[in-house]
Amino acid sequence: MRQFPLIKYAEVSAVNRKYFDHFNNKLGSIPNLYGMLAHSEQALDAYYSLHHHALSLNTIERVIVGIVVASLNNSPYCLDSHIMVGKLNGLSNEEINQIVEGTIIFNERYHFLANLVTEIVVGKGRPREQTVQRFLEAGYTVENMVDMIVCVADTTFTNFLTCSMGVPLDIPGGNENHA
Structure with missing residues (x-):
């Protein structure tokens, strides 16, 4: 199985940097999922919006x-x-x-x-x-x-x-x- 590289903070786009800053501040590191999603200019933002929305489930x-x-x-x-x-x-x-x-x-x-x-x-x-x-x-x-x-x-x-x-x-x- 090929393992693709994770985007490092220095390589992240300006659009995705806000998420990296958020997780660095909150967790002290970037979850690897976000490091992979950051390969795309749009995917990280789209995923974050989907994943962090309010739902009727607890x-x-x-x-x-x-x-x-x-x-x-x-x-x-x-x-x-x-x-x-x-x-x-x-x-x-x-x-x-x-x-x-x-x-x-x-x-x-x-x-x-x-x-x-x-x-x-x-x-x-x-x-x-x-x-x-x-x-x-x-x-x-x-x-x-x-x-x-x-x-x-x-x-x-x-x-x-x-x-x-x-x-x-x-x-x-x-x-x-x-x-």
Whole structure:
């Protein structure tokens, strides 16, 4: 697998520099995903706008979508990133392992969310009607379903980018063992 180089701060365009400055100030470094997206004058800005918008799903629900999609797409970089965000937002190692394995028992509502995400990804956008019905019966709304599909698309995009271009983990070793 070819590994494309990441854009370094000195090479970044003026348009993308604001994102590099933001992450340097906030995290002390640039996530490798952004270092790859910065090869394009427009992609980093477009992705940032998509990824950092308000949705009707809470942070844990977004993390669940990210972990499920990254697991199904076998994307080490994205799986590692979503696991890290999950841990930072209070998910235990056991809960993360359940999400990765597709066996969520710690929360019934999240179970139905993960099932629908799985069917949408595996079925290429064609979940079974009973799975959609269970999702809605669990208290989710049509707005939640639309926002979940936006999250699926967001994660699928980054899965494809990081796998196709060989984006290395931000922290070597990362969360590979989940727990």
